[in-house]
Amino acid sequence: MSRNLQCASPNCSTCSARDRSVFAQLTPNELGDLSDTKGCRMYSKGEFIFRADESPKVLYCIHQGAIKIYKVGRDGKEQIIRLAQRGDILGYRSLISGERYRTFATPVENAVICRIPKDAFLGMMAQSLNLSARIIDLLANELKAAEDKIVQIAQKPVRERLAEAFLMLHNASGEEADRSKLGINLTRGELANLVGTAAETVSRILTTFKEERIIRMRGRAILINDYNALVGAANLQD
Numbered sequence: 001m002s003r004n005l006q007c008a009s010p011n012c013s014t015c016s017a018r019d020r021s022v023f024a025q026l027t028p029n030e031l032g033d034l035s036d037t038k039g040c041r042m043y044s045k046g047e048f049i050f051r052a053d054e055s056p057k058v059l060y061c062i063h064q065g066a067i068k069i070y071k072v073g074r075d076g077k078e079q080i081i082r083l084a085q086r087g088d089i090l091g092y093r094s095l096i097s098g099e100r101y102r103t104f105a106t107p108v109e110n111a112v113i114c115r116i117p118k119d120a121f122l123g124m125m126a127q128s129l130n131l132s133a134r135i136i137d138l139l140a141n142e143l144k145a146a147e148d149k150i151v152q153i154a155q156k157p158v159r160e161r162l163a164e165a166f167l168m169l170h171n172a173s174g175e176e177a178d179r180s181k182l183g184i185n186l187t188r189g190e191l192a193n194l195v196g197t198a199a200e201t202v203s204r205i206l207t208t209f210k211e212e213r214i215i216r217m218r219g220r221a222i223l224i225n226d227y228n229a230l231v232g233a234a235n236l237q238d
Contacts, residue, residue: 007112009040010063017063020087022134030128037120042112049105049113050091056101058115060090065111066172066184069103070193080194082145083108083184085172092135095121108186153196156235161195162205163234166215170224180223209233 010017012031018024023034040063043049049060049067067084081103084090094101095118125132152161172183188206192199206222209215214229215222224230 007040007042009035009038009114010112011035012038015063017061017087021061022089022131022138023061025130025134026128030124034116034120034124038114038116040112040114042110043107045107045109047106049107050101051104052102053100056091056094057118059092059095059118059121060105061114061116062086062088062090063112063114065113066108067105067111067113068108068186068190069105071103078190078193079196080190082142083169083172083194085184089138092121093139096125096135108184108190158195158197158201159205159208159233160235161197162191162202163209163214163230164236165191165195166222166224166230167234167236170227170230180225182222182224185221 012018012023012026012035013028018031023031026034038061043065050056052071062084064086066086067088067090068080069082069084069090070078070080072078084105090105090113091101093099125135152164156164166182169182169184169186186194188199188202192202195202206215209230210217212229214224214226214233216225217223
Protein backbone atom coordinates (compact mmCIF):
# COMPACT_ATOMS: atom_id res chain seq x y z
CA MET A 1 0.00 0.00 0.00
CA SER A 2 1.31 3.46 -0.85
CA ARG A 3 2.01 5.90 1.95
CA ASN A 4 -0.21 8.91 2.44
CA LEU A 5 1.04 12.06 0.71
CA GLN A 6 0.65 15.72 1.53
CA CYS A 7 -1.32 17.82 -0.92
CA ALA A 8 -2.36 21.43 -1.30
CA SER A 9 -5.10 22.27 1.21
CA PRO A 10 -8.41 23.38 -0.33
CA ASN A 11 -9.48 26.85 0.74
CA CYS A 12 -12.39 26.40 3.16
CA SER A 13 -14.16 29.51 1.84
CA THR A 14 -14.40 28.09 -1.69
CA CYS A 15 -14.41 24.35 -0.90
CA SER A 16 -17.08 22.52 -2.91
CA ALA A 17 -17.66 20.09 -0.03
CA ARG A 18 -18.21 22.75 2.66
CA ASP A 19 -21.98 23.07 2.12
CA ARG A 20 -22.30 19.37 3.06
CA SER A 21 -20.20 19.71 6.21
CA VAL A 22 -20.59 20.90 9.80
CA PHE A 23 -18.56 23.97 8.79
CA ALA A 24 -21.20 25.24 6.34
CA GLN A 25 -22.34 28.16 8.52
CA LEU A 26 -18.99 29.42 9.78
CA THR A 27 -18.26 33.13 9.37
CA PRO A 28 -15.67 34.30 6.81
CA ASN A 29 -13.17 34.95 9.60
CA GLU A 30 -13.75 31.49 11.08
CA LEU A 31 -13.30 29.91 7.66
CA GLY A 32 -10.06 31.81 7.22
CA ASP A 33 -8.78 30.58 10.58
CA LEU A 34 -9.79 27.04 9.69
CA SER A 35 -7.92 27.18 6.38
CA ASP A 36 -4.81 28.49 8.13
CA THR A 37 -4.71 25.72 10.75
CA LYS A 38 -5.50 22.60 8.70
CA GLY A 39 -3.41 20.40 6.47
CA CYS A 40 -4.35 17.96 3.71
CA ARG A 41 -3.33 14.45 2.73
CA MET A 42 -4.13 11.98 -0.04
CA TYR A 43 -4.98 8.43 1.02
CA SER A 44 -4.97 5.42 -1.27
CA LYS A 45 -7.76 2.85 -1.34
CA GLY A 46 -7.37 0.49 1.62
CA GLU A 47 -4.84 2.69 3.46
CA PHE A 48 -5.52 3.28 7.16
CA ILE A 49 -6.64 6.76 8.10
CA PHE A 50 -6.83 5.70 11.73
CA ARG A 51 -6.94 2.44 13.67
CA ALA A 52 -8.76 1.31 16.81
CA ASP A 53 -6.85 2.04 20.03
CA GLU A 54 -4.89 4.94 18.52
CA SER A 55 -5.12 8.32 20.26
CA PRO A 56 -6.85 11.01 18.17
CA LYS A 57 -4.75 14.03 17.28
CA VAL A 58 -6.72 15.58 14.41
CA LEU A 59 -10.24 15.88 13.03
CA TYR A 60 -10.61 14.46 9.51
CA CYS A 61 -12.84 16.16 6.94
CA ILE A 62 -13.37 14.41 3.60
CA HIS A 63 -12.74 16.66 0.62
CA GLN A 64 -12.95 13.87 -1.95
CA GLY A 65 -13.60 10.13 -1.86
CA ALA A 66 -15.51 7.65 0.31
CA ILE A 67 -14.43 6.09 3.60
CA LYS A 68 -15.62 2.98 5.41
CA ILE A 69 -15.66 3.05 9.21
CA TYR A 70 -15.67 -0.45 10.65
CA LYS A 71 -14.98 -2.67 13.63
CA VAL A 72 -13.19 -6.01 13.64
CA GLY A 73 -14.68 -8.96 15.54
CA ARG A 74 -12.80 -11.59 17.50
CA ASP A 75 -12.89 -13.80 14.41
CA GLY A 76 -11.20 -11.07 12.38
CA LYS A 77 -14.33 -10.29 10.37
CA GLU A 78 -15.12 -6.69 9.55
CA GLN A 79 -18.46 -5.06 10.33
CA ILE A 80 -18.94 -1.78 8.50
CA ILE A 81 -20.51 0.75 10.86
CA ARG A 82 -21.08 3.46 8.28
CA LEU A 83 -19.81 4.92 5.02
CA ALA A 84 -18.61 8.53 5.00
CA GLN A 85 -18.24 10.70 1.92
CA ARG A 86 -17.46 14.21 0.71
CA GLY A 87 -18.08 16.81 3.42
CA ASP A 88 -18.33 14.30 6.29
CA ILE A 89 -16.04 14.46 9.32
CA LEU A 90 -14.32 11.50 10.97
CA GLY A 91 -13.01 10.92 14.47
CA TYR A 92 -14.88 13.73 16.18
CA ARG A 93 -16.43 11.58 18.93
CA SER A 94 -13.02 10.43 20.12
CA LEU A 95 -11.67 13.98 19.99
CA ILE A 96 -14.55 15.31 22.08
CA SER A 97 -14.58 12.45 24.60
CA GLY A 98 -10.81 12.15 24.89
CA GLU A 99 -11.02 8.40 24.25
CA ARG A 100 -8.98 6.28 21.86
CA TYR A 101 -10.52 5.33 18.55
CA ARG A 102 -12.84 2.34 18.76
CA THR A 103 -13.06 1.80 15.00
CA PHE A 104 -10.90 1.63 11.87
CA ALA A 105 -11.22 3.96 8.87
CA THR A 106 -9.95 3.27 5.34
CA PRO A 107 -10.91 4.65 1.90
CA VAL A 108 -12.96 2.46 -0.43
CA GLU A 109 -11.62 4.70 -3.21
CA ASN A 110 -8.70 7.13 -3.31
CA ALA A 111 -9.45 10.07 -1.06
CA VAL A 112 -8.31 13.61 -0.26
CA ILE A 113 -8.80 14.44 3.42
CA CYS A 114 -8.25 17.65 5.37
CA ARG A 115 -6.75 17.28 8.85
CA ILE A 116 -7.66 19.83 11.53
CA PRO A 117 -5.54 19.77 14.73
CA LYS A 118 -7.40 18.66 17.86
CA ASP A 119 -6.83 21.88 19.82
CA ALA A 120 -7.95 24.03 16.87
CA PHE A 121 -11.17 22.04 16.44
CA LEU A 122 -12.04 22.03 20.15
CA GLY A 123 -11.27 25.75 20.32
CA MET A 124 -13.62 26.43 17.42
CA MET A 125 -16.36 24.43 19.13
CA ALA A 126 -15.91 26.46 22.32
CA GLN A 127 -16.21 29.74 20.40
CA SER A 128 -18.91 28.88 17.85
CA LEU A 129 -22.40 28.02 19.09
CA ASN A 130 -23.37 27.23 15.51
CA LEU A 131 -20.60 24.65 15.13
CA SER A 132 -21.41 23.12 18.52
CA ALA A 133 -25.06 22.80 17.52
CA ARG A 134 -24.11 21.13 14.22
CA ILE A 135 -21.93 18.62 16.08
CA ILE A 136 -24.78 17.84 18.51
CA ASP A 137 -27.13 17.30 15.55
CA LEU A 138 -24.55 15.02 13.95
CA LEU A 139 -24.21 12.95 17.11
CA ALA A 140 -27.98 12.63 17.41
CA ASN A 141 -28.38 11.59 13.77
CA GLU A 142 -25.63 8.99 14.02
CA LEU A 143 -27.22 7.56 17.18
CA LYS A 144 -30.55 7.29 15.37
CA ALA A 145 -28.86 5.62 12.38
CA ALA A 146 -27.15 3.13 14.70
CA GLU A 147 -30.46 2.29 16.40
CA ASP A 148 -32.16 1.85 13.02
CA LYS A 149 -29.38 -0.46 11.86
CA ILE A 150 -29.74 -2.66 14.95
CA VAL A 151 -33.45 -3.07 14.25
CA GLN A 152 -32.77 -3.64 10.55
CA ILE A 153 -30.26 -6.43 11.15
CA ALA A 154 -32.50 -8.05 13.77
CA GLN A 155 -35.77 -7.91 11.82
CA LYS A 156 -35.23 -7.46 8.07
CA PRO A 157 -34.29 -10.31 5.70
CA VAL A 158 -30.91 -10.02 3.98
CA ARG A 159 -32.59 -9.35 0.60
CA GLU A 160 -34.31 -6.25 2.02
CA ARG A 161 -31.13 -5.08 3.78
CA LEU A 162 -29.10 -5.40 0.59
CA ALA A 163 -31.71 -3.55 -1.48
CA GLU A 164 -31.75 -0.76 1.11
CA ALA A 165 -27.95 -0.60 1.01
CA PHE A 166 -28.09 -0.19 -2.79
CA LEU A 167 -30.54 2.69 -2.38
CA MET A 168 -28.20 4.37 0.10
CA LEU A 169 -25.22 3.91 -2.22
CA HIS A 170 -27.27 5.17 -5.17
CA ASN A 171 -28.23 8.32 -3.26
CA ALA A 172 -24.52 8.98 -2.70
CA SER A 173 -24.09 9.53 -6.45
CA GLY A 174 -25.08 13.21 -6.10
CA GLU A 175 -24.71 15.03 -9.41
CA GLU A 176 -23.27 12.09 -11.33
CA ALA A 177 -24.27 12.09 -14.99
CA ASP A 178 -25.21 8.40 -14.91
CA ARG A 179 -27.84 8.23 -12.16
CA SER A 180 -28.12 4.46 -12.52
CA LYS A 181 -24.64 4.05 -11.05
CA LEU A 182 -23.98 3.57 -7.36
CA GLY A 183 -22.26 6.61 -5.91
CA ILE A 184 -19.91 4.38 -3.88
CA ASN A 185 -18.72 1.07 -5.33
CA LEU A 186 -18.05 -1.70 -2.81
CA THR A 187 -16.66 -5.20 -3.23
CA ARG A 188 -18.91 -8.19 -2.56
CA GLY A 189 -17.13 -8.66 0.76
CA GLU A 190 -17.68 -5.03 1.74
CA LEU A 191 -21.37 -5.25 0.82
CA ALA A 192 -21.62 -8.34 3.03
CA ASN A 193 -19.90 -6.52 5.90
CA LEU A 194 -22.22 -3.55 5.45
CA VAL A 195 -25.47 -5.55 5.68
CA GLY A 196 -24.23 -8.17 8.13
CA THR A 197 -24.14 -11.38 6.10
CA ALA A 198 -21.77 -13.63 4.14
CA ALA A 199 -20.28 -12.72 0.75
CA GLU A 200 -21.80 -15.89 -0.73
CA THR A 201 -25.26 -14.72 0.33
CA VAL A 202 -24.69 -11.33 -1.31
CA SER A 203 -23.63 -13.06 -4.54
CA ARG A 204 -26.79 -15.20 -4.58
CA ILE A 205 -29.05 -12.19 -4.02
CA LEU A 206 -27.20 -10.21 -6.71
CA THR A 207 -27.92 -13.05 -9.14
CA THR A 208 -31.60 -12.94 -8.17
CA PHE A 209 -31.75 -9.15 -8.61
CA LYS A 210 -30.19 -9.52 -12.07
CA GLU A 211 -32.68 -12.23 -13.04
CA GLU A 212 -35.50 -9.94 -11.89
CA ARG A 213 -33.95 -7.09 -13.93
CA ILE A 214 -33.71 -4.90 -10.84
CA ILE A 215 -29.99 -4.37 -11.44
CA ARG A 216 -27.50 -5.00 -14.22
CA MET A 217 -23.73 -5.26 -14.31
CA ARG A 218 -21.19 -3.20 -16.22
CA GLY A 219 -17.93 -4.99 -15.62
CA ARG A 220 -17.64 -5.08 -11.83
CA ALA A 221 -19.92 -2.06 -11.39
CA ILE A 222 -23.53 -2.52 -10.25
CA LEU A 223 -26.15 -0.38 -11.99
CA ILE A 224 -29.78 0.09 -11.02
CA ASN A 225 -32.12 -1.02 -13.77
CA ASP A 226 -35.48 -0.52 -12.00
CA TYR A 227 -35.42 1.95 -9.11
CA ASN A 228 -39.06 1.39 -8.08
CA ALA A 229 -38.55 -2.36 -8.00
CA LEU A 230 -35.47 -1.84 -5.81
CA VAL A 231 -37.56 0.27 -3.40
CA GLY A 232 -40.08 -2.55 -3.33
CA ALA A 233 -37.36 -5.12 -2.65
CA ALA A 234 -36.18 -2.97 0.27
CA ASN A 235 -39.77 -2.91 1.61
CA LEU A 236 -39.70 0.86 1.97
CA GLN A 237 -43.12 1.67 0.53
CA ASP A 238 -45.21 4.16 2.51
